[in-house]
Amino acid sequence: MRWTALLSAASLPCGLLAAQVPLRSPLASGAISKMNKQNWKQAANSFSWKEAADIFSPKDLVGLGRPGAGVANVAGDLVLVPFSKYDFDEKKNKKSIFLAPIESTVKPLEIPLAKGGEAFWLDTRTVGHVVEGENSTLEFYAIDVQFEAESTLSTPKSPVLIGSFPSTGATNFIYNPASRHLVFSAEVYDDGDLTTVVQQDKEWEERGTTAFVYDETYVRHWDTYVGPKISALFSAPLSRTPDREWAFEQKWTNILKGTGHSSPVAPFGGTDDFDVSKTHVVYTSKDPVLPEAWHTKQNVYIVPVTGDSEPKELTCGKQGATHSPVFSTDGTKVAWLELGEDGYEADAFRIVLYDLSKDVRFTITDHWDRSPDALAFSKDDKTLYFSAGDEAKVKVFSMPVPPTPLSDETDYAKPLALTSSGAASGVQPLIGGRVLFSRSSFVSPNDVFVLSGIEESNADATLAKPPTVTQLTNFTAADLAEKHMSGGEEFWFKGALDRDVQGWILTPKGFKKGDEAAWPVVLLIHGGPQGAWEDQWSTRWNPNVFVNQGFVVVMINPTGSTTFGQDFTDAIKMDWGGKPFVDLKKGWDYILGEYPEVDADRAVAAGASWGGFAINYIQGHPEFGFGFKALVCHDGVFDAAYLGYSTDELFFFNHEWGGRPWDKHTKEVLDKFSPSLFVDKWSTPQLTIHGSKDFRLPETDGIAVFHTLQQRGVPSRLVIFPDENHWVLDHGNSLKWHYEVFRWFDQWVGMKAQ
Numbered sequence: 001m002r003w004t005a006l007l008s009a010a011s012l013p014c015g016l017l018a019a020q021v022p023l024r025s026p027l028a029s030g031a032i033s034k035m036n037k038q039n040w041k042q043a044a045n046s047f048s049w050k051e052a053a054d055i056f057s058p059k060d061l062v063g064l065g066r067p068g069a070g071v072a073n074v075a076g077d078l079v080l081v082p083f084s085k086y087d088f089d090e091k092k093n094k095k096s097i098f099l100a101p102i103e104s105t106v107k108p109l110e111i112p113l114a115k116g117g118e119a120f121w122l123d124t125r126t127v128g129h130v131v132e133g134e135n136s137t138l139e140f141y142a143i144d145v146q147f148e149a150e151s152t153l154s155t156p157k158s159p160v161l162i163g164s165f166p167s168t169g170a171t172n173f174i175y176n177p178a179s180r181h182l183v184f185s186a187e188v189y190d191d192g193d194l195t196t197v198v199q200q201d202k203e204w205e206e207r208g209t210t211a212f213v214y215d216e217t218y219v220r221h222w223d224t225y226v227g228p229k230i231s232a233l234f235s236a237p238l239s240r241t242p243d244r245e246w247a248f249e250q251k252w253t254n255i256l257k258g259t260g261h262s263s264p265v266a267p268f269g270g271t272d273d274f275d276v277s278k279t280h281v282v283y284t285s286k287d288p289v290l291p292e293a294w295h296t297k298q299n300v301y302i303v304p305v306t307g308d309s310e311p312k313e314l315t316c317g318k319q320g321a322t323h324s325p326v327f328s329t330d331g332t333k334v335a336w337l338e339l340g341e342d343g344y345e346a347d348a349f350r351i352v353l354y355d356l357s358k359d360v361r362f363t364i365t366d367h368w369d370r371s372p373d374a375l376a377f378s379k380d381d382k383t384l385y386f387s388a389g390d391e392a393k394v395k396v397f398s399m400p401v402p403p404t405p406l407s408d409e410t411d412y413a414k415p416l417a418l419t420s421s422g423a424a425s426g427v428q429p430l431i432g433g434r435v436l437f438s439r440s441s442f443v444s445p446n447d448v449f450v451l452s453g454i455e456e457s458n459a460d461a462t463l464a465k466p467p468t469v470t471q472l473t474n475f476t477a478a479d480l481a482e483k484h485m486s487g488g489e490e491f492w493f494k495g496a497l498d499r500d501v502q503g504w505i506l507t508p509k510g511f512k513k514g515d516e517a518a519w520p521v522v523l524l525i526h527g528g529p530q531g532a533w534e535d536q537w538s539t540r541w542n543p544n545v546f547v548n549q550g551f552v553v554v555m556i557n558p559t560g561s562t563t564f565g566q567d568f569t570d571a572i573k574m575d576w577g578g579k580p581f582v583d584l585k586k587g588w589d590y591i592l593g594e595y596p597e598v599d600a601d602r603a604v605a606a607g608a609s610w611g612g613f614a615i616n617y618i619q620g621h622p623e624f625g626f627g628f629k630a631l632v633c634h635d636g637v638f639d640a641a642y643l644g645y646s647t648d649e650l651f652f653f654n655h656e657w658g659g660r661p662w663d664k665h666t667k668e669v670l671d672k673f674s675p676s677l678f679v680d681k682w683s684t685p686q687l688t689i690h691g692s693k694d695f696r697l698p699e700t701d702g703i704a705v706f707h708t709l710q711q712r713g714v715p716s717r718l719v720i721f722p723d724e725n726h727w728v729l730d731h732g733n734s735l736k737w738h739y740e741v742f743r744w745f746d747q748w749v750g751m752k753a754q
């Protein structure tokens with residue numbers, strides 16, 4: 001039992017068990033794969049990634065706290081931040097919330113949520129907590145908070161049970177005390193009734209078959225087969241009695257009943273898909289008539305919070321998707337983000353304002369070449385605040401709310417950038433002209449910040465003096481203090497069509513200018529393709545984890561990337577194998593030219609989704625001359641035509657490839673760019689990883705890549721995660737993912753040999 005001893009030694013990271021032997025030759029791989037099957041517990045290969053006090057390892061990434069975005073109470077003196085941290089001993093993701101004072105030196109308070117659940121503000125000193133109870137119900141508690149700015153922050157009493165929900169499906173709670181109604185979403189059957197869900201779930205489970213039957217799309221969406229329920233919005237009376245008791249009437253009104261609307265919109269919609277004023281709820285829903293799989297059109301509606309009358313549509317009827325509908329503070333206006341084109345999801349969002357008192361709708365930011373991603377009105381309703389990507393950072397912007405015009409073609413003003421670095425989210429104006437936001441970067445997960453002293457802007461949308469930024473939390477700084485964290489440096493080069501293209505380079509500890517060919521290098525290729533490598537924390541593609549294993553990391557934002565202007569994003573349409581690869585290669589050559597410290601003979605590349613398409617495409621195009629010694633493809637496209645038939649959101653393919661996969665012109669584009677058509681050139685060792693619950697890009701594409709590599713005798717390995725979707729989310733699976741990726745790179749470019 002020698003291997004048991006080996007296992008307990010430092011030869012394996014984090015108690016992971018594996019039986020990998022380097023697949024040096026295709027001849028050996030058959031035999032080894034059999035051994036893998038029989039002895040998966042054996043540590044035949046002694047690979048382990050680097051761990052040390054100053055190294056930010058995959059285990060550090062998985063075990064680091066994960067703060068969400070902060071939400072302030074109505075008074076604007078406390079912020080609530082959802083938090084989770086993985087416990088390796090218990091193999092459990094522990095959830096909690098932090099309450100942090102906004103203007104006080106009192107330390108933040110952590111409230112553990114042993115059973116998880118959702119926490120949200122009920123009023124300025126009360127947090128609501130909804131958590132699973134007995135018999136498929138949810139229990140609803142009020143947690144009283146005691147806060148004196150100069151002395152205490154505590155929860156002196158046990159949580160008080162104020163009611164329950166008849167189904168565990170209730171989620172996405174918003175409470176506006178002025179409305180005296182709690183608004184939330186829940187998945188319900190055809191009768192739209194919250195109280196019959198548990199019984200109908202039981203009947204569905206016991207229907208005597210496991211079949212799903214479809215007469216229309218979606219069949220499956222993101223990671224779920226679509227079942228008989230849809231998401232609806234409910235309201236239930238909730239208020240405080242004069243003696244400060246919570247009165248929760250368990251009277252559930254489905255405010256979407258009979259409309260065919262579904263909100264929030266799957267798969268990613270949440271509380272950002274609706275908002276609650278004193279009297280009304282505004283929400284976005286997919287158009288109730290159009291086939292979902294090949295349309296993106298979403299309409300915005302307003303309905304009384306009591307559900308006493310039918311919803312009224314606020315959108316004009318010609319839009320594409322809509323997001324983030326919000327009320328002004330006084331409830332007389334609604335603003336939302338809107339895309340122009342049905343069938344496209346990466347247009348620039350326009351801000352639409354609807355003045356309810358005058359019944360007038362108009363669009364602002366028409367001529368602004370950036371795309372906001374969430375909106376909020378200031379407390380005095382004079383200013384709109386939002387976040388938007390700008391050259392690979394996500395900044396906080398503001399712009400004045402225009403007076404209601406007669407025309408809906410107003411381009412009112414140029415938004416003003418209030419921050420300049422990192423990636424902002426959760427932008428929320430406070431009283432006194434302050435603005436709360438959360439921000440992460442390459443070197444840190446979220447912390448919460450507040451902007452104050454925001455001056456009026458100059459005519460050219462600049463500030464004479466930048467606002468004061470105060471940091472309120474410090475969630476992970478102590479854990480990362482000793483680690484080598486590279487902040488990344490931007491570089492710009494001339495790409496396709498002689499256009500300026502941006503990228504990031506991050507360097508390992510000990511990197512010294514002038515050390516020739518000292519470092520292996522990895523090119524990371526992002527997905528989307530309408531996405532970007534931004535100065536942002538990631539728990540899935542964290543460049544500092546690669547840096548800390550000894551790689552120089554190069555991340556390029558090629559044609560198709562967002563945050564550099566809409567024409568740059570749009571230019572990838574029907575050109576997946578064209579301009580992006582000109583950009584990637586020119587950026588790569590730029591780095592090799594400017595950084596002789598990089599060892600071009602120890603270069604590797606990895607990418608997921610569109611980035612996985614890019615890996616498979618680079619495999620088939622050795623003439624590009626990247627010279628990679630090994631590749632990693634995560635959930636990547638193999639046969640692009642098949643994508644047009646098998647993916648969940650068909651509109652995406654139809655837009656990107658210029659039509660249906662059988663259309664003549666689309667077939668011509670597919671014949672140029674489908675990675676499957678170039679397998680005769682494949683020769684680079686490749687690790688392929690796929691999640692079986694990836695319904696965006698089915699796992700058969702990953703299996704097909706592996707089959708191809710194996711039959712061609714190219715060193716290859718396949719890792720399947722049966723429970724993962726397009727992303728690897730489980731903590732243990734994330735460790736395994738990193739283990740396989742670094743083991744693969746180590747095998748081909750010896751990342752430790754410097």
Ligand SMILES: *[C@@H]1O[C@H](CO)[C@@H](O)[C@H](O)[C@H]1NC(C)=O
Nearest residue numbers: 133134135136137138139164
């Ligand atoms: C749960 O169901 C069991 C069995 O029907 C019952 O005895 C128990 O009281 C229920 N609990 C609650 C909290 O309703």
Ligand SMILES: *[C@@H]1O[C@H](CO)[C@@H](O)[C@H](O)[C@H]1NC(C)=O
Nearest residue numbers: 471472473474477478479481
């Ligand atoms: C956060 O913590 C780090 C390390 O513990 C410390 O160096 C830094 O000053 C703190 N920053 C703030 C704003 O509290």
